[in-house]
Amino acid sequence: MDAATLWQRYQDWLYYHEGLGLYLDVSRMGFDDAEVEALNPKFVKAFEEMAALEAGAIANPDENRMVGHYWLRDPDLAPTPEIQKEITETLDKIETFVQKVRIGTVHPPKAQKFTDILSIGIGGSALGPQFVAQALAPDNPPLDIHFIDNSDPAGIDRTLAGLGDRLASTLVFVISKSGGTPETRNGMVEVQKVFVDRGLDFAKQAVAITGVDSKLDNLAKSEGWLTTFPMADWVGGRTSELSAVGLPAAALQGIDIRAMLAGAKEMDEATRVRELKNNPAALLALAWYYAGNGKGDKDMVVLPYKDSLLLFSRYLQQLVMESLGKEKDLDGNVVNQGIAVYGNKGSTDQHAYVQQLREGVPNFFMTFIEVLEDRNGHSPEIEPGATSGDYLSGFLQGTRTALYENQRDSLTLTIPQVNPRTVGAMVALYERAVGLYASLVNINAYHQPGVEAGKKAAAAILELQTQVMEVLKSASEPLSLADLAKAAGRREDVEAIYKIVRHLHANQRGMTLTGNLGKPATIEVSMT
DSSP: OOHHHHHHHHHHHOEEETTTTEEEEOTTSOOOHHHHHHHHHHHHHHHHHHHHHHTTOEEETTTTEEOOGGGGGOGGGOSSHHHHHHHHHHHHHHHHHHHHHHHTSSOOTTSSSOOEEEEEOOTHHHHHHHHHHHHHOOSSOSSEEEEEOSOOHHHHHHHHHHHGGGGGGEEEEEEESSSOOHHHHHHHHHHHHHHHHTTOOGGGGEEEEEOTTOHHHHHHHHHTOSEEEEOOTTSOGGGOTTTTTTHHHHHHTTOOHHHHHHHHHHHHHHTTOSSGGGOHHHHHHHHHHHHTTTTTOSEEEEEESSGGGTTHHHHHHHHHHHHHOOSBOTTSOBOOOOOOEEOOOTTGGGGTTHHHHHHSOOOEEEEEEEESOOSSSOOOEEETTEEHHHHHHHHHHHHHHHHHHTTOOEEEEEESOOSHHHHHHHHHHHHHHHHHHHHHTTOOTTOOHHHHHHHHHHHHHHHHHHHHHHHHHHOSSOEEHHHHHHHTTOGGGHHHHHHHHHHHHHTTSSEEEESOTTOGGGOEEEEO
């Protein structure tokens, strides 16, 4: 395509939202008019399904739940007065609590004010707050935030060590809709024990963010925690950042949560437009569908050219992959859908994997995230006529051109600056794009049976561990792995038993292994 034709295509397909100052360029995706025309009926259906979703249709049949994260930023759209009241009252409660913490009315027993936040959660209960903290927290926030987002003992130790004596002035958020998420519960129990060891009262510094009447909700109320915030059953974890999951911590860091909500609301309005070229979420869904032949054949590489957006690709991994990674479509056919997402930041990653992206396996499409404002304030010239920001912009444009020259597809999302309003808009944009794309490929974006399967399998391993230890406690002599599996009635699980005893042995849990550790058949196991 010659330069004049390419320039015209750019103009024809450029989307611009004047209110948000946001641009979306899909001109470097290789679809043609015939392919767009063929998708029009699917988009008509997708727009209708999205409207039904916002009106309160059941979208998660596994749990008989509506999906209404859109109502969080526009309560007037909520399908019932009760839900509308729940949204507005929760937001008011968050802002009232945050104000009390700021002025010291709510404070820890051994300090005049809270200095830090420790957020305990996993998945959507961690990724959204982490992304927003990285993107928007000021350099010297009123409260610094720290995360326990895994069941890794060493990681928990490192986070708590970083807090040091400030644990006495740390506000702890425990975030779990069900209240039974194992990783979150593990983190909470470990933190509670450290509080006891240091003579601190966990309940006087803890907040539960959970479903009403969940295990965690009841625990917090029975122990007298500072407060609880409700997680609605119609908000999924990966779309929960603009709910009680993300807003309290953001506000405590000095982030304007009303501006985030306003940006998301404005983007929601833009993505309700039932015209492809004037709907940025529909344009994203079109680009994704074209790139992967409607089957996810290509990965999505996300490259934000701004340090503060470092975690955006990680946030999108869960939103996109958990929503779209489905074995079956809505008709029960095995389709194995999904789009793999990875990325870090530009221009750093130009020195990591752009070489392969340009000249290696063409199994991806690129998403560039461009921020027009270089910094808050004047940029010095690093050479005549050029600043560091000019270089960053040049790296982005140069990489985009280099990829296009080698027939690598890309799209570019441009925002004027990273601020609460634009971040809220980005969150809303990708939430809607996921919903529209799911309709195009006829899958349910709002359930996650694979995640539940993994949780069940993990629980089964822990149950097996209990059985193994009971057998060993009653054994009069060391047992081979085969004999141990037989005694436990689990001959088919000998490999899992090997990994269990190896782990227990490595952590001095009363397990003795003799034999060649690299040859499992020679190992004998006993309890010390």
